[in-house]
Amino acid sequence: MALRFEVVGRFNRARAARLTLPHFVCQTPLFMPVGTQGTIKGLTNNQLEDIGCQIILGNTYHLALRPGADLIDELGGLHKLMNWKRALLTDSGGFQMVSLLHLADITEKGVTFQSPVDGKRMLLTPEESIQIQNKIGADIIMALDDVVKTTTIGPRVEEAMYRTLRWIDRCLAAHQKPAVQNLFGIVQGGLDPVLRDICLRGLVERNLPGYAIGGLSGGEDKDSFWRVVAQCTAALPEDKPRYVMGVGYPLDIVVCSALGADMYDCVYPTRTARFGTALIPEGVLKLKHKVMASDERPIDPTCSCMVCKNYTRAYIHCLVTKDAMGSQLLSYHNLSYMMRLSRDLHTSIVEGRFPQFVQGFLRAQFPKGDVPKWVCNAMEVAGIDISACCAPLTSSQN
Amino acid sequence: MNWKRALLTDSGGFQMVSLLHLADITEKGVTFQSPVDGKRMLLTPEESIQIQNKIGADIIMALDDVVKTTTIGPRVEEAMYRTLRWIDRCLAAHQKPAVQNLFGIVQGGLDPVLRDICLRGLVERNLPGYAIGGLSGGEDKDSFWRVVAQCTAALPEDKPRYVMGVGYPLDIVVCSALGADMYDCVYPTRTARFGTALIPEGVLKLKHKVMASDERPIDPTCSCMVCKNYTRAYIHCLVTKDAMGSQLLSYHNLSYMMRLSRDLHTSIVEGRFPQFVQGFLRAQFPKGDVPKWVCNAMEVAGIDISACCAPLTSSQN
Numbered sequence: 216m217a218l219r220f221e222v223v224g225r226f227n228r229a230r231a232a233r234l235t236l237p238h239f240v241c242q243t244p245l246f247m248p249v250g251t252q253g254t255i256k257g258l259t260n261n262q263l264e265d266i267g268c269q270i271i272l273g274n275t276y277h278l279a280l281r282p283g284a285d286l287i288d289e290l291g292g293l294h295k296l297m298n299w300k301r302a303l304l305t306d307s308g309g310f311q312m313v314s315l316l317h318l319a320d321i322t323e324k325g326v327t328f329q330s331p332v333d334g335k336r337m338l339l340t341p342e343e344s345i346q347i348q349n350k351i352g353a354d355i356i357m358a359l360d361d362v363v364k365t366t367t368i369g370p371r372v373e374e375a376m377y378r379t380l381r382w383i384d385r386c387l388a389a390h391q392k393p394a395v396q397n398l399f400g401i402v403q404g405g406l407d408p409v410l411r412d413i414c415l416r417g418l419v420e421r422n423l424p425g426y427a428i429g430g431l432s433g434g435e436d437k438d439s440f441w442r443v444v445a446q447c448t449a450a451l452p453e454d455k456p457r458y459v460m461g462v463g464y465p466l467d468i469v470v471c472s473a474l475g476a477d478m479y480d481c482v483y484p485t486r487t488a489r490f491g492t493a494l495i496p497e498g499v500l501k502l503k504h505k506v507m508a509s510d511e512r513p514i515d516p517t518c519s520c521m522v523c524k525n526y527t528r529a530y531i532h533c534l535v536t537k538d539a540m541g542s543q544l545l546s547y548h549n550l551s552y553m554m555r556l557s558r559d560l561h562t563s564i565v566e567g568r569f570p571q572f573v574q575g576f577l578r579a580q581f582p583k584g585d586v587p588k589w590v591c592n593a594m595e596v597a598g599i600d601i602s603a604c605c606a607p608l609t610s611s612q613n
Numbered sequence: 614m615n616w617k618r619a620l621l622t623d624s625g626g627f628q629m630v631s632l633l634h635l636a637d638i639t640e641k642g643v644t645f646q647s648p649v650d651g652k653r654m655l656l657t658p659e660e661s662i663q664i665q666n667k668i669g670a671d672i673i674m675a676l677d678d679v680v681k682t683t684t685i686g687p688r689v690e691e692a693m694y695r696t697l698r699w700i701d702r703c704l705a706a707h708q709k710p711a712v713q714n715l716f717g718i719v720q721g722g723l724d725p726v727l728r729d730i731c732l733r734g735l736v737e738r739n740l741p742g743y744a745i746g747g748l749s750g751g752e753d754k755d756s757f758w759r760v761v762a763q764c765t766a767a768l769p770e771d772k773p774r775y776v777m778g779v780g781y782p783l784d785i786v787v788c789s790a791l792g793a794d795m796y797d798c799v800y801p802t803r804t805a806r807f808g809t810a811l812i813p814e815g816v817l818k819l820k821h822k823v824m825a826s827d828e829r830p831i832d833p834t835c836s837c838m839v840c841k842n843y844t845r846a847y848i849h850c851l852v853t854k855d856a857m858g859s860q861l862l863s864y865h866n867l868s869y870m871m872r873l874s875r876d877l878h879t880s881i882v883e884g885r886f887p888q889f890v891q892g893f894l895r896a897q898f899p900k901g902d903v904p905k906w907v908c909n910a911m912e913v914a915g916i917d918i919s920a921c922c923a924p925l926t927s928s929q930n
Binding site for chain 1: 615826828847
């Protein structure tokens with residue numbers, strides 16, 4: 216194991232922790248920007264450090280294509296190539312293959328796919344995924360799992376869950392650098408609590424450095440989503456980090472943190488930036504909207520990021536969808552927002568005011584008190600009283 | 614923009630002529646087809662100045678009748694005289710002379726007689742500054758430097774001289790030696806988008822395979838954020854595939870140009886301009902194959918670069 220996880224604050228299930236990784240000491244809950252091929256769109260290393268980014272996620276699939284795992288290895292690993300001094304996490308490559316490649320197919324051996332470079336049939340096995348990730352050298356690496364869409368039903372879900380368990384053993388056997396790279400297992404099982412339970416117990420038995428909750432954020436209804444997260448966080452060890460993959464929306468991050476998760480990743484903040492949308496306490500701000508053309512306020516008056524300190528909505532409105540600088544400034548702001556959210560979650564838990572933080576967050580997003588029912592249900596299980604944020608029920612609601 | 618330093622706006626004329634297919638120049642102004650709705654529109658000297666007054670830049674440019682340097686015949690003369698008539702219309706339309714400096718633009722193609730007429734006409738009007746226009750359009754380098762030299766010789770000593778559309782670092786060094794002060798060009802950022810970095814030796818093509826494992830910075834003598842943080846190998850991965858590649862190269866290339874500007878200023882102030890020029894040429898032409906046009910220009914500029922030039926052999930020249 217190459218990490219230390221120390222809980223430094225709690226509120227019921229929610230925890231604030233210090234996660235010590237080989238390259239950096241992180242504070243959780245935290246959000247990881249997705250760097251795909253070793254770069255976060257438009258932001259330099261200095262800027263990422265300025266906004267408080269602790270870990271970046273790299274996609275193994277994209278990195279293996281360009282610049283290639285062997286080259287990264289020759290050049291001393293991805294940290295050195297990128298000159299990123301903080302932590303890195305790589306995923307297994309499996310998800311991109313399944314979601315990006317038309318002819319991807321999963322068998323017991325691994326994921327077979329058609330190479331996007333020359334059309335040849337190729338196979339990504341658990342062993343090879345780990346080998347590639349060993350070469351890339353990230354602080355946290357992910358097991359190759361058999362992931363199915365959350366909306367899948369039937370025997371495929373069970374097959375995928377059991378295969379994930381068989382593959383974790385192959386990943387563990389192939390892992391060459393356990394002293395400097397932490398291999399996280401990924402809990403699968405779709406929306407079925409019985410399957411999830413089997414997978415949870417199987418992974419916990421293997422005493423991994425950390426655990427991810429996979430197979431979510433794929434179109435399932437929110438009610439199922441939070442219940443799976445709640446089941447997993449209840450069953451995973453207290454003293455190890457829990458990473459909900461592919462999450463996401465700020466609201467989802469707050470709910471999952473209340474339920475006991477620690478780490479998140481999603482392309483949403485940067486992707487939505489490219490569509491001209493900024494993340495703000497009230498929700499979102501669409502910079503493309505005509506009213507922005509003469510709005511001389513910053514995106515978010517409460518935000519102290521470089522963009523909000525230097526540029527107006529009017530200026531960014533001119534740029535969005537017409538000049539790459541628009542996306543860039545919005546990406547910068549949106550990631551700042553996510554880093555600030557991460558810090559606020561950690562600090563409010565440490566300082567014993569987590570419920571107040573959650574209430575403030577919900578009040579800003581739902582000023583009319585129309586907090587979605589799934590959030591209310593999740594907060595009830597999390598033991599956080601949000602009744603003050605919810606408008607009284609009328610017969611038209613519910 | 615929240616830009617706290619200076620701004621300069623051009624007249625709009627050049628883009629219209631170079632970007633719009635149906636642009637046409639008459640005595641009134643530049644007629645063109647609006648790219649928004651296809652309607653016929655007219656940009657007059659008065660309107661160009663009005664727009665520039667609204668934008669509010671420190672320096673604004675007169676609307677000139679600019680022709681391609683490779684143009685020959687009566688069109689060149691017509692354009693030069695029209696430029697003189699239009700400067701008066703620009704001056705009359707200018708609402709903010711106390712806060713915005715209207716520069717005139719010397720035209721006349723490659724013809725010294727026409728250039729001379731234009732120079733005298735503009736100098737008479739006692740403008741805050743002067744631009745040398747109509748160059749960097751495909752003319753041979755020998756004609757280029759001679760026009761710059763003629764203009765800098767005739768323009769007032771105590772006013773800034775701006776060579777529009779220049780350019781390559783070498784051209785900037787030569788024009789500065791001949792007495793020019795200001796330059797603009799898309800080259801540094803445009804070439805960045807093609808994966809090319811500006812370095813003392815000339816250019817570095819980051820797309821080249823050899824860059825894939827080159828762990829040095831773009832330029833070990835450069836102290837910009839890119840050279841301090843990233844290797845050629847990393848940028849090689851990015852160029853033409855990730856916008857970050859262009860971004861980092863643009864940052865470096867503009868740093869290079871700012872450093873060049875500072876070096877020109879400081880070397881002149883510190884009385885070591887010839888040494889700077891020699892060092893610059895030696896880095897760019899290590900074999901001593903300094904182009905003849907540069908040698909000729911430096912002779913007129915009174916800068917001895919013989920130490921940088923390889924001895925002439927019968928194969929050269």
